[in-house]
Amino acid sequence: MRQNNVADSGAIKKKMNGYVGFSNYPNQVHRRSIKRGFNFTLMVVGESGLGKSTLINTLFESKVYPGRDDSAAVGAVEHPNGVEISSVTADIQENGIKLKLSVVDTPGFGDSINNEESWKPIVENVESRFDAYLAQENRVNRSKIVDNRVNALLYFIKPTGHRLRAIDIEFMKNLHTRVNLIPVIAKSDTLTPREVEQFKANVLADINYHGIQIFKPVSDEYDDPETIADNKDIAGKIPFAVIGSESFVERADGTKVRGRQYPWGIIEVENEQHNDFVRLRQMLLRTHMEELRDTTDVALYESYRTQKLLAMGHVQDAAVFREFNPRVQQEEEARAHYAKMQKLEAEMSAVFQQKVQEKEAKLKQSEEELHSRHKEMKAAMEAQRTALEEQKRRAQAAMPVPGTAEPMYQTQPRKDKKKLFGGF
Amino acid sequence: MSANDNQTYVGFDTITQQMERKFLKRGFNFNVILVGESGMGKSTLVNSIFSSHLVDSQGRRTAQEVIRKTTEISPVTQTLEENGVRVKLTIIDTPGFGDQCNNEGCWVPVIKYIKDQHAAYLERELKPQRDRVISDTRVHACLYFLNPGNRGLRPLDVEVLKRLTEVTNVIPVIAKSDSMTVDERTVFKRRIKEELAFHRISVYPYASDEDDDEDRALNASIKELVPFAVVGSEEIIEIDGKSIRGRRHGWGVINIFDEGHSDFVHLRNFLLRTHLSDLVEVTAQRHYEQFRTSQLRQIKEMRAQQAAAAAAGQSGMPAPSVPLPHQPTMAQA
Numbered sequence: 226m227r228q229n230n231v232a233d234s235g236a237i238k239k240k241m242n243g244y245v246g247f248s249n250y251p252n253q254v255h256r257r258s259i260k261r262g263f264n265f266t267l268m269v270v271g272e273s274g275l276g277k278s279t280l281i282n283t284l285f286e287s288k289v290y291p292g293r294d295d296s297a298a299v300g301a302v303e304h305p306n307g308v309e310i311s312s313v314t315a316d317i318q319e320n321g322i323k324l325k326l327s328v329v330d331t332p333g334f335g336d337s338i339n340n341e342e343s344w345k346p347i348v349e350n351v352e353s354r355f356d357a358y359l360a361q362e363n364r365v366n367r368s369k370i371v372d373n374r375v376n377a378l379l380y381f382i383k384p385t386g387h388r389l390r391a392i393d394i395e396f397m398k399n400l401h402t403r404v405n406l407i408p409v410i411a412k413s414d415t416l417t418p419r420e421v422e423q424f425k426a427n428v429l430a431d432i433n434y435h436g437i438q439i440f441k442p443v444s445d446e447y448d449d450p451e452t453i454a455d456n457k458d459i460a461g462k463i464p465f466a467v468i469g470s471e472s473f474v475e476r477a478d479g480t481k482v483r484g485r486q487y488p489w490g491i492i493e494v495e496n497e498q499h500n501d502f503v504r505l506r507q508m509l510l511r512t513h514m515e516e517l518r519d520t521t522d523v524a525l526y527e528s529y530r531t532q533k534l535l536a537m538g539h540v541q542d543a544a545v546f547r548e549f550n551p552r553v554q555q556e557e558e559a560r561a562h563y564a565k566m567q568k569l570e571a572e573m574s575a576v577f578q579q580k581v582q583e584k585e586a587k588l589k590q591s592e593e594e595l596h597s598r599h600k601e602m603k604a605a606m607e608a609q610r611t612a613l614e615e616q617k618r619r620a621q622a623a624m625p626v627p628g629t630a631e632p633m634y635q636t637q638p639r640k641d642k643k644k645l646f647g648g649f
Numbered sequence: 650m651s652a653n654d655n656q657t658y659v660g661f662d663t664i665t666q667q668m669e670r671k672f673l674k675r676g677f678n679f680n681v682i683l684v685g686e687s688g689m690g691k692s693t694l695v696n697s698i699f700s701s702h703l704v705d706s707q708g709r710r711t712a713q714e715v716i717r718k719t720t721e722i723s724p725v726t727q728t729l730e731e732n733g734v735r736v737k738l739t740i741i742d743t744p745g746f747g748d749q750c751n752n753e754g755c756w757v758p759v760i761k762y763i764k765d766q767h768a769a770y771l772e773r774e775l776k777p778q779r780d781r782v783i784s785d786t787r788v789h790a791c792l793y794f795l796n797p798g799n800r801g802l803r804p805l806d807v808e809v810l811k812r813l814t815e816v817t818n819v820i821p822v823i824a825k826s827d828s829m830t831v832d833e834r835t836v837f838k839r840r841i842k843e844e845l846a847f848h849r850i851s852v853y854p855y856a857s858d859e860d861d862d863e864d865r866a867l868n869a870s871i872k873e874l875v876p877f878a879v880v881g882s883e884e885i886i887e888i889d890g891k892s893i894r895g896r897r898h899g900w901g902v903i904n905i906f907d908e909g910h911s912d913f914v915h916l917r918n919f920l921l922r923t924h925l926s927d928l929v930e931v932t933a934q935r936h937y938e939q940f941r942t943s944q945l946r947q948i949k950e951m952r953a954q955q956a957a958a959a960a961a962g963q964s965g966m967p968a969p970s971v972p973l974p975h976q977p978t979m980a981q982a
Contacts, residue, residue, distance in 0.1 A: 274798030299843045339751040385688020387708035415828035434712035490901020
């Protein structure tokens with residue numbers, strides 16, 4: 226029976242009459258990847274004392290991370306250089322599958338008084354891993370590419386029971402476009418179940434309000450209903466409220482489990498009623514590890530690459546794909562050069578004109594000034610002259626001509642006369 | 650003096666009863682300041698100690714609320730009464746302390762507030778006409794909240810504690826200690842004590858020469874417990890028919906009054922039942938006197954400077970009453 230269904234892509238969907246065998250392809254891929262082995266890079270970020278190392282060791286059931294050194298000297302400043310990046314790599318094996326696990330720790334994050342720049346070294350580290358991969362991709366010989374890009378980032382939130390703190394929001398806003406961000410509520414055994422619910426709701430509200438993208442398992446149409454239900458379950462528990470423990474405790478019935486012993490009871494790490502550790506482990510290792518790696522490669526790395534190349538001035542140039550013709554290129558260059566020269570010339574002449582105008586205006590102005598000054602001075606001189614003439618006239622009129630005046634009294638010597646008339 | 654010998658019995662031993670009666674009539678003030686980041690359990694602890702809802706938590710209520718940019722000081726005063734004794738209790742909360750990314754100087758408003766109270770008291774003391782009873786707003790105790798889980802003191806803790814212990818009685822507390830097992834608690838306390846000694850930070854109770862053996866023994870046992878690892882709760886839970894104050898987890902119930910679970914009982918007794926009057930006294934005798942001495946010395950220096958300036962023929966105008974020079978700058982605080 227042949228059915229001709231025209232699917233969305235325009236291809237015709239055909240049904241086969243017998244077993245062909247290409248459904249064995251995934252197994253071939255599987256065998257090949259097992260030979261190659263997998264690698265996974267996990268970054269953990271959080272203030273000291275939130276149980277990061279313990280959680281890593283609990284997740285991988287081995288002492289991957291040495292944890293902190295309790296014998297350090299009293300009073301010594303723990304991280305004088307701010308945030309450090311330290312990475313530990315372990316090769317672990319399970320059922321014949323080899324995993325090269327790298328854990329990148331960030332000691333010193335949030336421990337100083339001023340933590341405004343705490344996130345910068347971490348962003349730089351993530352981006353430098355992208356850069357290293359980009360450089361390898363652009364090499365001529367690409368047979369051996371080492372992938373140490375960060376596949377997932379566990380961010381540890383302090384269990385205050387209130388909301389996200391300033392440093393949490395700041396960090397997540399700067400990192401969420403570069404890594405798969407998985408927020409985790411650390412040391413959640415300090416919160417009662419009701420407080421955990423409330424805290425999770427508050428944290429999610431803060432995350433949504435600030436537009437932070439966290440990693441969420443999504444189902445598509447190819448998944449079976451069981452997987453879909455599982456994914457929804459896991460997604461509903463984010464952010465995971467976890468505890469970790471490297472030691473075993475004995476339960477009432479004598480069995481030994483990983484857990485913590487308190488005077489009021491025992492909390493078990495792997496008990497789903499007690500905390501979300503099992504869900505975190507399931508998502509991180511058992512179901513979504515490949516998804517995390519895939520998202521890193523396809524979405525996060527690609528967006529970083531695009532941004533970086535655009536910023537460096539690369540344009541999507543279709544000419545790259547055409548054939549390379551030197552003569553045409555030379556002509557183009559000559560034309561471009563000529564056009565540039567023209568433009569320069571026009572510019573220079575414009576500037577020259579402008580300068581000439583300016584100078585003219587200035588000269589005219591100074592000419593006017595001089596003119597007006599000249600006029601002023603002339604007027605002043607005239608005024609002075611008329612004044613002096615007036616004086617002279619007056620003096621002449623007042624002074625009697627010697628011999629014509631009536632000799633009422635004896636003529637006095639000249640200086641007395643001066644005095645009589647008020648002396649000039 | 651034997652009280653049953655009528656001839657030789659004078660009767661001045663009744664002074665304690667007279668004082669008690671006067672005290673009952675007058676009532677007294679008790680001021681406590683809570684210093685710690687939001688979410689450390691400050692409000693819950695205070696409400697548990699005084700067995701009533703005195704303060705509300707000052708955390709953010711919605712995502713839209715902006716994170717505080719500075720430390721605010723919010724005092725809440727209430728009058729409590731027990732067996733005829735009235736106490737005017739002021740709890741001073743410090744929302745915004747240590748909550749920002751950059752916490753440089755977040756302690757300045759706190760130190761300023763404490764010094765302001767000393768200054769206000771000094772001003773009233775120096776007035777020519779004094780009130781009969783000066784209302785005491787000085788901070789008698791400071792509960793400093795430490796983070797459980799760190800190895801020891803954080804850099805911020807060291808900075809703030811150094812400054813706080815100079816102006817008030819500081820009692821370090823771990824409020825959410827239900828995240829630490831008993832072993833972890835012991836290690837943490839030992840580490841904190843070592844670090845406090847290393848940085849020469851002296852927390853209350855202080856040793857004094859007047860202590861007798863009983864006092865010394867009591868103080869020694871208190872010092873053993875510092876910092877107090879407590880759990881606070883406003884919820885009453887019923888287990889086995891009894892109602893206790895505690896927290897219910899999926900794996901057990903914490904009873905805050907159980908000495909094996911937390912040091913809450915010890916802290917409450919220490920704060921209220923044994924050392925309450927001592928806290929008030931030490932504030933007056935030690936911290937206030939220190940403040941007063943430094944202030945008066947500064948005033949004297951200022952006056953001397955002004956006199957010198959006037960003598961040098963400049964236009965020095967000595968003010969009739971010199972205002973108290975207390976203005977904590979960034980360098981001082």
